[in-house]
Amino acid sequence: MKKLVNAPLEVVREMLEGFVALAPGQALLEGETVVVRADVPAALGARRVAILSGGGSGHEPAHAGYVGAGMLHAAVAGDVFTSPSADAVLAAIRAVAGTAGALLIVKNYTGDRLNFGLAAELARAEGIPTEVVVVADDVALRDTVEPARRRGIAGVVLVHKVAGAAAAAGASLAEVAREATEAASALGSMGVALGPCTVPAAGRPGFTLGEGEVELGLGIHGEQGVRRVAHQPADALVDTLLSTIVEDRDIGKGERVALMVNGLGGTPPMELAIMTRRALAFLAERGVKVERAWQGTFLSALEMPGCSLTLLKVDDARLARLDAATQAPAWPGRGTLVAQRRVVSTRGALPTIQGHPKPQPQMAKVKAGALAVADAWDAAEAKLTELDSAAGDGDLGLSLARGAAAIRALPEGAWGTPSGALMELGQALRRNIGGSSGPFYATALLRASRYLTNKVPDAADWAKAFQVAVEAVSELGGARPGDRTMVDALHPAAEAMARAVREGKSLGEAWAEATRAAEQGAEATAGMTARLGRASYLGERAKGIPDAGAAAVVIWMKALG
Known part of the structure; x- marks a missing residue:
């Protein structure tokens, strides 16, 4: 597959340089593939709780796109689909954390847990209070592994927002960690892929799909899903994904949720909008109140065609965190829904000819x-x-x-x-x-x-x-x-x-x-x-x-x- 890259080994650094060039509130950490907020105070005592995340590259706009006031203080980028090193994570912690400490938000993959976990331990040894919250929102694995061992996928973006807003409001490290943990526990996500993606260094797709097949319940690293099924209309796929999420997360009538429809990198807005349309209808049919909804590409898998759906249970306090202002360039805004879809009628239509009462013979x-x-x-x-x-x-x-x-x-x-x-x-x-x-x-x-x-x-x-x-x-x-x-x-x-x-x-x-x-x-x-x-x-x-x-x-x- 052709890609617009110069050399596989330079992809991550060159990508981050391009991102930061268009983000006035961001800076690159010298010698590291780390994006940090440009407004971090120099005095350690003046810094609030720092929120950090990251992982392998290839998930753009995550995670660098969420670095900004009100969300992340730093994003640590590894090679494509590869966890960053513990040293890179530690360098990011040193760059943005102060006496108030740091919270690391980690997707539940072994490499990320090990490297972010080790960095947290090293930071604590240096006197920097550090906590780790692991996001494991992939409900597709509900029949395969216990909840704590599920993968972390697109729902992590909503945890970034909740934690970032809490930190910006001046909450303590313990309070921010609690809110992030509770948000992660209230999340459920599931994805579908219409085709594979190609890692630049590999140069070939991670799997192959037949013309009439799709993968259900896949992760975000180009791997296959939980099961392969025949391709279905968009509405049927939405029903399958959301049925699994609402059952697993015990979301019933009267529940309040936020919805995220996330493209995996190769899905046009047209198709995401069709998925959103059915997702909103599905939830309305079950009496679930959608308080906020977002549609777009928030956490991708390179150029993979497909999408994931995420539901986050919300109350007034969590909604306030989601609504709080942020300068992160990739955050899509408040996600406010219209109370009722409006359809307006046209005026001035040309009159039609009713025809002659006795049609001509021809x-x-x-x-x-x-x-x-x-x-x-x-x-x-x-x-x-x-x-x-x-x-x-x-x-x-x-x-x-x-x-x-x-x-x-x-x-x-x-x-x-x-x-x-x-x-x-x-x-x-x-x-x-x-x-x-x-x-x-x-x-x-x-x-x-x-x-x-x-x-x-x-x-x-x-x-x-x-x-x-x-x-x-x-x-x-x-x-x-x-x-x-x-x-x-x-x-x-x-x-x-x-x-x-x-x-x-x-x-x-x-x-x-x-x-x-x-x-x-x-x-x-x-x-x-x-x-x-x-x-x-x-x-x-x-x-x-x-x-x-x-x-x-x-x-x-x-x-x-």
């Missing part, structure tokens, strides 16, 4: 043709998606499938007159086809509709309506023949139809000639250099692939024929 054929187009678009969805993905954004197949559904949904009253039907088709496609295709088709149909107003069209009228529709597309997008767009199919088709009608050919014969011209025009786009649209960004690399929009024109023209 309208049965017009409706049948439109429904044939819908069937053709559905049948071609995969083909158009493939074509559009090669030189565009890959959305054309799905967009036209939505258009097909919109055509089928038109009421019977839409099919009264040619002008009315084209108007209704244009409005329907405008509302349902995304991207550029929706505006193009809607504009073409609306322009043709206006031309046919009050007409019982003959072949010449249909040819002219097609011509003005094509002109509308060209005007709207600025495309001309040769630009490698849908116009390369539409323009020769309109010319061929008009010519055939002038020669006295029937409407069916004229449409057949127009379709052949469109097909030749679409095929020719494979040899063109795109001058408009996303394909123009590819330059010569788009050659050899027909334009997807032009191919779509051929599909619906053949269906009408």
